[in-house]
Amino acid sequence: MERTTAVTVITHTACATRHLTKIYGSTAEQVVAVDDVSVDIARGSFTAIMGPSGSGKSTLMHCMAGLDRPTSGQVLIGDDDLAALPERAVTRVRRDKVGFIFQAFNLLPTLTAEQNIVLPLELAGRRVERSVLDAVVDSLGLGDRLGHRPSQLSGGQQQRVAVARALVTRPEVIFADEPTGALDQKTGTRLLDYLRACARDDGQTIIMVTHDARAAAYADRALMLLDGRIVGDLAQPTAEAVTGFLGAVAA
């Protein structure tokens, strides 16, 4: 029942691609990493991107997040076409409208947990809203760790700091590249629960690249990639459905 309510809430598009293509290398030995992908990501959705290694998951995500330039096609975040904007403007879009969660946490070692969390706000010259910060920090259970440096935190705590950093700017969309890759199963599960709650309860759009069918089951949509093309789009995926699909494709 929960799931149907969630679907009816989705009304707008948070980000989208139109004929997105990314080609690496010279003309001699080209690799078409992303091949003519057009997809709409609904606001408040939690989307998993899946596929075998080398299928172009990371490349697609980099292009959608404005980390990398597509070879052709459009990338829309809100009203901005990242493929057409100059570098400085793309950087600004990343700063203001996009959040990131990395597999390797990627915190700045010189800053405390709290300073790491508010860094994107500071870079944007925005005021830190104490209530938002407190809510995020409380929900992640980081309250007593704010003064610690990354080297004094466990991997799970570091990843929660990274999640808080992504959430605190209230971005249009959060991109996560294998966020559970460096975590043990229990910690990973808790993180996925949390991300699902963010999407469902706060309407936070999340796009997650993962290898793990069980992780994909937390999402409410799974895009299946093969050789840079979307070959499957499952709504409300389960671990079995995803594994079955991948097995069929690989065969």
Next chain:
Amino acid sequence: MFRHAVSELRLHPGRFIATLVAIAISVGFIVAISVFISTEQNGTGKANSMALSTADLVAVAGDEGLSAEAAELIGTVDGVAAVQRVINASAEVTAGDRTVFATLWVNQAPEFRWAELAEGAYPEAPGEITVARDMADKLGVGLGDEVQAGPGQPLTVVGITRDARSLFTSTGYLWQPADEFPAAGAVAILLAEDADPSAVADEVVRAADGVAPGLTVQTAQEYRDAALVATTGDFDVFKNLLLAFAVIAVLVGMITIANTFTILLAQRRRQLGLLRAVGASGSQVMGRMVLESLLLGLAGSLVGVGLGFAVAAAGSAVTGSWYWGLTVDWAEVGLAVLVGVLATLISAVVPSVAAARVRPLEALQAVPTEAQARRAGAVRAVVCGLLIAGGVALAVLSQVGRSEMNLVYAAASGVLLTLGVLGAAPFFVPALLRLAGRLAGPAGPTARLALKNSARNPRRAAATASALMLAIGLIVTLQIALTSARTSAMDTIDRELPLDLSATYESGVPAGTADAVRAVPGVAEVAVLPGKVVEVDGASYFAVDDHAARLDMGVEAEPIPDTVARFDEVGPDTPATFAIGDVELTSETGELYGWRAFGVSAATLDRLPGQMVDAALWVKLTDRTDATAINRAIAALAAEEQPDLSNSGAQMAGILEQVVGVVILIMTALLGVAVLIAVVGVGNTLGLSVLERQRESALLRALGMQRGQLQLMLLIEALALVLVGALVGFAAGIFFAWLGLSAAFAAVPGGTVDLRLAMDPAWTFGLVGVCLAAAALASVLPGRRAAGATPTEALAVD
């Protein structure tokens, strides 16, 4: 092994550039000094024996010198083709308001002339002069113009020669009647075609036995060699002084190199670990580091040799010694290369040994563990504490008492404090950077991040900053010490010799002279002193009353008592007491009254017999070091009648001012080399840490930091490091300058000079400004590299 080392250097040349530059500059400095001084010495020696460059034999006179007759006698000896008495005089040659110091050669016979004529002819009559091209240029004269050489008639320029240029003196040629020069120091001899030099030499000694006792005869070559050796002593002192500066440059270079290798090792721990893992022994890994540093040292040193030769060539072109060709002492050049290689080796191997001792687990961490850091910190704190305590104790000791030991204490204190402060840099440099970070907090995240970054690796930041501290500390010490010594000396001159000129005339100051002098630009004050002409022991004197003039000029002195006559100086022929009419006076030493004049009180002057006249003029200049103003004022004073002049402090002050100015310039330039190396070190540290932080830069870019902000961050990091280094060096420089000067002044017997600390802001702040500018420049490349990080790198997992 060798191939590995070469490929490491070839694969990552950028990482080693700073090391290369540091070595090249240090070695280049030493080579430049060696070649330049050898060339100067050779040039000076050759210039000194220039007069004999055309001779075959030289007869050097005994104590009494050689008369013209003796020379003629030598000329009649069998086998002697021609003789020339070597006569020269040093003189100031003036034309208009320009002056050149010159050596003037007298009565040269054509066969003994060494310089080609460019224009005109050699002199053939009294009143003619032929000058070297550079003198003509400096004086701005040409053929037919008049110049003045010493007192006497002006001389007409009749020729211009192509002579060797020299920085300090020039060359000219005169013709004077031989009897004006009764004794010459030497005679140059030309031999007949197939004469045997040694036989002729013996014959000359025999012939001259009666007329020139003590005559010795050498071949001209022997004489020139001896002249060259004679100059060596002077140049060695100079060379050693310069080498002291080179040592400082090498030290700073070593700090930079050691820092580079420490950072590189930290970055290459994995690579080295991999080498170990695939079976390389510890000593093989060490051997590779040694080989790398040897190659690097050699390459840098060779570049340095080229650099040194270029600088020496440029320098000798400026001084004119280039004319004689570059002289190279290859042993010294080889030694410089050896120093470069050894310095690199030592600075590279020390960190590698430290790295080799690290346990495997610790080797995986980029920063030392806390326990490790604390242990090292405690030892360091104790050692530095002891050094600083010792330094402070010696500093206190140098300030009590007044003996020559004060200077020794001060010097020892300086050494201990320098070591202590540099050693303690890892404690206070990060603290200062953090403080700067706190101050810069409101300036936004870029500045805050930058300062956090610069303090994140305390050892590295400290080593980088301390190279700069050392260099700037030394420069500021020397600058402030010299400027303060100058100011203190000028103060003393001002106090003790308050006037610039005083003039008395045979029969009173000619009318209009006072006003003429007043009109001279640069003259601040002219006072006319009333006085009377009186007779003392049959000689005529001026008795003057200077009370009003003293008030006018702000010259302080106790009023003269009614029974005292104050002389410039009470000499042996000045009567201790004397009477004029019914006035009894006692002589006393005063100042500034000039020849045949003395000061008395106004009441005494009234009682003396005779007419009141304008007895003397006192002149005070706006800027007493202004030589042109002095010369103009003297000319105005002498316009009507030649006065008797007392020239007090002005000239002395002028010379002091000039000398100190030149010395400060030279010292700054020499130590500037060390600063240059230190700034290269800053760029290097920055560049290497940017390599390390590539991923962080990518992350910041992913999080929305603009390229420019990232570059700005690097710039602030560089500025912070330099500023901390410069400020500490600056503070230390002021302290050491004070310490040294107060100890030195206390050691002066009588202690008449008051110490006044002074600074030439243009020099000192200019230096700091240049350092900051250089640091900004040094951050450009690392900044570009950091900004070039693509944001996707942050997501890559390695």
